[in-house]
Amino acid sequence: MTATLTYQHPNEQGYYGRFGGAYIPEMLHRNVEELKARYLDIMYEPSFQKEFQLLLKDYVGRPTPLFLAERLSKEYQTNIYLKREDLCHTGAHKINNTIGQILLARKLGKTRIIAETGAGQHGVATATVCALKGMECIVYMGEKDIERQAPNVARMKMLGAKVIPAASGSKTLKDATNEAIRDWINNPVDTHYIIGSVVGPHPYPDMVARFQSVISEETRWQLKEKTGSELPTHVVACVGGGSNAAGAFYHFLDELSVQLVAVEAAGYGVNSGMSAATTQLGTPGILHGSKSLVMQTADGQVVEPHSISAGLDYPGVGPLHANLFASGRGTFVSATDEEALQAAFHISKTEGIIPALETAHAFAVLGKLQLKTTDTVVICLSGRGDKDLATYMKAMNI
Amino acid sequence: MSRIQELFIKKQHEVLNVYCTAGYPECNSTLTVMKALQDSGANLIELGMPYSDPLADGPVIQASSSKALENGMTLVVLFEQLKDFRKTIQTPVILMGYMNPILQYGFEKFCADAAAVGVDGLILPDLPEFEFETEYGPIIKQYGLDFIFLVTPETTEERVRKLDELSSGFLYAVSSSATTGKEKDFTAVEVYLQRLQSMHLKNPVLVGFGIKDRETFQSACKYANGAIIGTAYIQMLNETKNIEEGTRHFLQKVLGTTA
Incomplete structure (x- = not known):
């Protein structure tokens, strides 16, 4: 099957056919480039795989x-x-990805985690793994979604995360994502952004797909x-x-x-x-x-x-x-x-x-x-x- | 030679570029604002094309974009407004915006229309250099537009050189890795600007992000050819009742042309 891996993997620039790439402002270049250069090596290191598999089994x-x-x-x-x-x-399923990314964030030496969430499921999954690993966790959530999804907001807070309302634009998931990306731009050194889906600049779609x-x-x-x-x-x-x-x-x-x-x-x-x-x-x-x-x-x-x-x-x-x-x-x-x-x-x-x-x-x-x-x-x-x-x-x- | 390149031949110090959002505060105030900026001493005008999801902008500029969109601003409306602007405005103008609206408009048509009305250059922060080199750069050049890349304190020397090589007009030095409108300690910025200065780049360097008054403007100009003001000017527009007067007062303060 090695000859036909066309649907699974993007090319080196992150394209699946015509779609993908990394259309990011220069302020994110270093972070995204670092991730791109290292994610595959880190993910397939034996020590990473050992911890990842163990957590998937005993924790997830x-x-x-x-x-x-x-x-x-x-x-x-x-x-x-x-x-x-x-x-x-x-x-x-969201936690399959957040477990993977929190371990990756630690390998990258990051100490602060940010995430976006819509319904709150990814936010809860991120807050959970941050609690597990003792990492600071900030979750951006649209103002409207905070009203609609009160139980998940409470869960995130109980898990020790800080939930920041996204008040710009339409005040929902896409705006929470914008705010999270802005946070990352403003905190380029210590922060890892755990995206919750197979979206975002390369290598996120590929990385999240691999964890899932x-x-x-x-x-x-x-x-x-x-x-x-x-x-x-x-x-x-x-x-x-x-x-x-x-x-x-x-x-x-x-x-x-x-x-x-x-x-x-x-x-x-x-x-x-x-x-x-x-x-x-x-x-x-x-x-x-x-x-x-x-x-x-x-x-x-x-x-x-x-x-x-x-x-x-x-x-x-x-x-x-x-x-x-x-x-x-x-x-x-x-x-x-x-x-x-x-x-x-x-x-x-x-x-x-x-x-x-x-x-x-x-x-x-x-x-x-x-x-x-x-x-x-x-x-x-x-x-x-x-x-x-x-x-x-x-x-x-x- | 482009209007921007001519400007930098005439003026190498304290070049002031002011950002404004097309269609803000009113849909039809675009030209009023641009004219006021020219008359008040701005050397360059960076005209923002509003987008619903402007990743590299801070809250003040994003709010102005949202308002401009509510006002009915689109690229079609903008080019209509700019049709005859060169009759009254001689200042170099750069369009700043995000890729998505331009792709929907048609990238080549956008460049053709921009050049036709007399726009001089483009800043598209989410156009990466790979796509620039392989796909879009040649179209931009074909229509004689300058293209300005951003560099940050995190950009490696090798990459600064590459982005300088790809840019024309000037290089946009983001003074800290932050979205627009954030205040940062300016002394750390000086070290970075000195580093850029010592590289003797091909393009003049303008500093953006965090410039808001005479003091920050002068600090930026110490190690660069000039600076870009955005958020502070939009904030002034939010508050002023008279665009011409407000702009004049604002720029007098920044340029130090008043007591």
Whole structure:
């Protein structure tokens, strides 16, 4: 498979096809260049791998189970496996990346950690690993999101992080990301920026994808054990920035028989003007340091997306995914707020698992995939739904 | 020879470049502000093209950009406003902005339109030198525009030399690795500026970030050809009722032309 590693790795300048790169101001050059020069060497050092693997096992709780969802399989007349990232410590896949990056930050000699967060899941995962390693932690979060996600704000504070409201622009995830990048510009020496998704300037998309790739690495051997084959026919994951999808797809990217299904948030509907389906609505542009598909006006101003799920509410998408979309390697579909809500209730009752709203989008498209009885479908169950209880309660009129 | 290069032949010391945001404070005040800057003694005008996500700007300039966007400023509107500006303004003008709006406008069309109306140079902080060299630089040169790279105290000597080589017009020395508007200790900055000065670069050097008054302007000018004021000027615009008068008072203070 070495001959066809085209979808997995960016080129030396950080491009996946036409997308990627590092469009950063000079003030960030040294930090990004240092990361670019060292991330692969550090990540694959035996001492790093030893500590990383041990923490994934004993702290995060890996490997996460691959669960055959029998009732769901019966309903869709196929074989559906759930990759249970919701069982990770802190309740979502986000911690796979933050564990990796905190160890990397220490190898780089950094003492101060900054992060952006939308729904608060990445913020909590970052605050968690900072507590674990005794590092200073500052999380930027949009003013609006702070109001919407009070429990996660409380969790971050309890873990010792400082939560700074992003009050600029639209006061949501994209602005929190801007503020975090500004913080990094203002603190170039002691600070490492833990980006939460496969976005940002090169090498972030590749680095985060590699840390999340443990999802598909485990899926392969787990499937082999259960079905005799390492390869499913479909892998389904929700995509905002795209970190859980990148992890779930990673070791199947160059297995062309595997259909990779990326589910975006359609909000009120793709063409409603209130949507976050970036590949459907976006055009090539530059956001947060890389060239990708971006939701923007004809004048090139970035627009504020909408999704019921704060984790998918992002006007861009990682360059890896933009390339999967543009090349046709990935199948990009979308689910509306309403479809996601229905799916969340359905999965809760069918499998006894309350999924995160983000994850619920992945389940919402099962009916649209024309699955065969012989198919093997892996759904990345990226997070648990506790954080979304307020939304679910509202939907139930509680 | 470009207007910017001509300026530096005539004037090597205390060159003052003032930043203003297109479409701020009102959509139609762009030319009023530019004219006021020229009449009050600015040697260069750096005209910001507003963007929704300006990573390298501080809160004051970002707020002015947001307001300008609300005011209806776009690149199409801007070039319409600038159509005849050379009839009244002779000062060299540099457009400063971010790549995304320019890509949507069309990079080559942008350069063509900028050159056609009489703009002299570009500062695009998020255009990296690799993409500059391989893709965009030749287009910029084709239309005779100067391109100004930024260097910071963290930029290695080798890289400063490379960015100097790629730049024309002048080199923009960020006085600290910080977004605009942050105050920093100016003595640390002097060491850095002396280092740049001792390198005998091809381009004149203007210092930006943290320049806000006569004192910081003079400190910057001690080791460089001049300086750039942005945040402090926008702050003045936020408060003034009269753009011409406010600008005159502000620049008199910076240039020391008043008691």
